[in-house]
Amino acid sequence: MAQAAPLYRLPCGACLDCDVRSMAVCAALEDDEVDALERIMISRSLEANQVLAEEGDPKTYVYTLTSGMLRLCSSLPDGRRQISGFLMPGDYLGLADDDVHTRTSEAVADAKLCAFPVRDMDGLVKVYPRLSERLHGMTRAALRHAQDNQMILGRLTPVERLASFLLVLSRRAREHKQPDNPVLLPMPRADIADYLGLTVETVSRSFTKLRNDGLIRLPDAHTAEIVDRDALSDLAGIEPH
Amino acid sequence: MAQAAPLYRLPCGACLDCDVRSMAVCAALEDDEVDALERIMISRSLEANQVLAEEGDPKTYVYTLTSGMLRLCSSLPDGRRQISGFLMPGDYLGLADDDVHTRTSEAVADAKLCAFPVRDMDGLVKVYPRLSERLHGMTRAALRHAQDNQMILGRLTPVERLASFLLVLSRRAREHKQPDNPVLLPMPRADIADYLGLTVETVSRSFTKLRNDGLIRLPDAHTAEIVDRDALSDLAGIEPH
DNA sequence: ACTAGTCATTGATTGCAATCAATGCGGCAC
DNA sequence: GTGCCGCATTGATTGCAATCAATGACTAGT
Known part of the structure; x- marks a missing residue:
């Protein structure tokens, strides 16, 4: 798998007319507040099958997917693989993880994402409680989704x-x-x-x-x-x- | 299935030497703060196989299990059943749910729990940010657990x-x-x-x-x-x- | 003590999805 | 154009877990 592409910054104000703004974490913030998110944001793009983070990697960034698709997966020593979910534009990567990524994340198709350093994000979350609430709500939804999958896989x-x-x-x-x-x-x-x-x-x-x-x-x-x-x-x- | 047992109050100060205090949400609060939790708390007990909440019921209470064991399950129209998890003392019931319970919760064995009205809990969460952080952390852990189960069930x-x-x-x-x-x-x-x-x-x-x-x-x-x-x-x- | 009922285990058989194998279908390099 | 490679589909066979069935252990009720 290829290494991550070089990082670069988007011009200021880009968040305001972002396609996925209404679906992503950012929806928790008003127009005059997303600016704070944008300041800590770094744009990234991935080619198909490129690995974003490996199972066990320290969680230094969290991400919002803006285009393309990711898969979250883990593998057994003998190669058996389980995909725990697919991420679509607007979805957040890092909901389940504390300080390390518990799943490998790879691009299904060419993808673009907004990367946020976790340290900065942790800071913002303290300033904007709505951001924290939204993340918690997204985590709850992901949990319901994962539990639905248990029924699908089990029965x-x-x-x-x-x-x-x-x-x-x-x-x-x-x-x-x-x-x-x-x-x-x-x-x-x-x-x-x-x-x-x-x-x-x-x-x-x-x-x-x-x-x-x-x-x-x-x-x-x-x-x-x-x-x-x-x-x-x-x-x-x-x-x- | 029998109806819920009548509610009653524990005497004040009981939270301080609770067996599960260190494992449960309550661990987020200091000795002089748990008092606030205890004031909104109602003790409940369940007999084996008694239903606590049905899939689809409005979420009026959240719970901490203090003894016994619960199962969270859902069923298909034709009777196939999937248990999404077992709750042990100290575990929290309601992590995945927004305003309705998405799973049926039943006692595996005789159980005791602390019930918190969601309205009151929502209020406390605003007063004590650490409570909110702890709930979010528990939700993330539950999500990792559910994703592990996907691997178990799928592969x-x-x-x-x-x-x-x-x-x-x-x-x-x-x-x-x-x-x-x-x-x-x-x-x-x-x-x-x-x-x-x-x-x-x-x-x-x-x-x-x-x-x-x-x-x-x-x-x-x-x-x-x-x-x-x-x-x-x-x-x-x-x-x- | 006896019966009825629940739950766990074990055995025999069946059926479905995994495995093994072959073919087809683009896309791409050259 | 040709050949190659990755991916999807289809077919044949196998193997494993579900199903069907019986028995045993234990509990509760009378």
């Missing part, structure tokens, strides 16, 4: 897992003000497999099953058009939060 | 899941200042199964496997003595946080 069949995955992606796209249909799948099948606790082959067969049953269409491998959302929801069994 | 074999389960219980007992060996298993096999995404039969067979391989002893169904902790750790593959 759902492969097709059910895929159905719930597609619905969650669709819903999150909507929350992130993107079209919720068709669902974009920037990640390869292997990532979906490692997220859903399956093999690539089973993921592929599950896609085919959903397509043959008329619940989705697959114009190409990275696009899933939801045809019958209700049937898909029935399959998934649980309402995504 | 580990049944014996590996059980090994990691026993190690986590052992470690948490130690953290809660209880002996870390033998491991006490107050919950029935069905709960372990629904936590690990297995069937009771497979859980039972996995116990037998670990016993026959000499990694544990089973004096009785609710006690597992760890004989070879290293081998167990190797099996589990991941270090519990």
Whole structure:
């Protein structure tokens, strides 16, 4: 994996008309306050498959993803891998971690992020309680999400897992003000497999099953058009939060 | 399931020599501050299998468990159940929830808890920032725990899941200042199964496997003595946080 | 003491997803 | 254009955990 790209600064005032401002931590601050965030912010970009932080690395930065997609994953000594989540623009990296990163973070596709030195961020959090509240709220949401995944991994069949995955992606796209249909799948099948606790082959067969049953269409491998959302929801069994 | 037991108040000053004070939220407050917590606190007790809160109930109270054990679970329409976690004395109930409980909470064994009205708690949190920080820290820990479970559920074999389960219980007992060996298993096999995404039969067979391989002893169904902790750790593959 | 009921274990069988293997489908270098 | 490589799909087979079924240990009720 390539090393991190060199850091550079964005011109001042950029946060004010940022695409993800309303979804990200920054939403906790008023127009005249984001300036404080922007002052400690450093822009970064990643190429596809570039590693941002390794499991066990000290947490010196926290990040807001502004474009592209990241995966959070960890691996067993024998190579088995589990992806604990995908980050979409507006999402925050570092919610679960105290002083070290507990998961490896890699770019699924070319990505841009805002990096905040944790020391500076800790300082800001004390000045702006709303920032702290927002981070806490985002952590709670991430916890609910992770608990939902426990049900998905522990009790759902492969097709059910895929159905719930597609619905969650669709819903999150909507929350992130993107079209919720068709669902974009920037990640390869292997990532979906490692997220859903399956093999690539089973993921592929599950896609085919959903397509043959008329619940989705697959114009190409990275696009899933939801045809019958209700049937898909029935399959998934649980309402995504 | 029986209804909640009647509420009653503990005499003043009880928090000061509480068994779980050092593990619970309360640890964030000094001796002269816990008083504020105690003033809004209501003691409750639950019998085994009694329901504390149902999935979807409004979150009017948050709780600290002081004795016994709770399970947090959710169920699919067809009855499949997933337990997202077990609460031990000192643990906090309500970390993941905003205004409604997202999981059902039930007593595994007779339990005692401190109940705090959320409105009052929200007020205290504003007065004592350390309380808020502690809650946020506990939420982050819960998130790491839930993400570890994703790996367990998605990628580990049944014996590996059980090994990691026993190690986590052992470690948490130690953290809660209880002996870390033998491991006490107050919950029935069905709960372990629904936590690990297995069937009771497979859980039972996995116990037998670990016993026959000499990694544990089973004096009785609710006690597992760890004989070879290293081998167990190797099996589990991941270090519990 | 006897019965009924719950829970854990063990055995026999089945079924589904993992594994193994082959093919297809672009994209890219040259 | 050709060949190569990564990725997705499909097919054949295997193996493991779920399912089905029976038994045993223990508790509570009468």
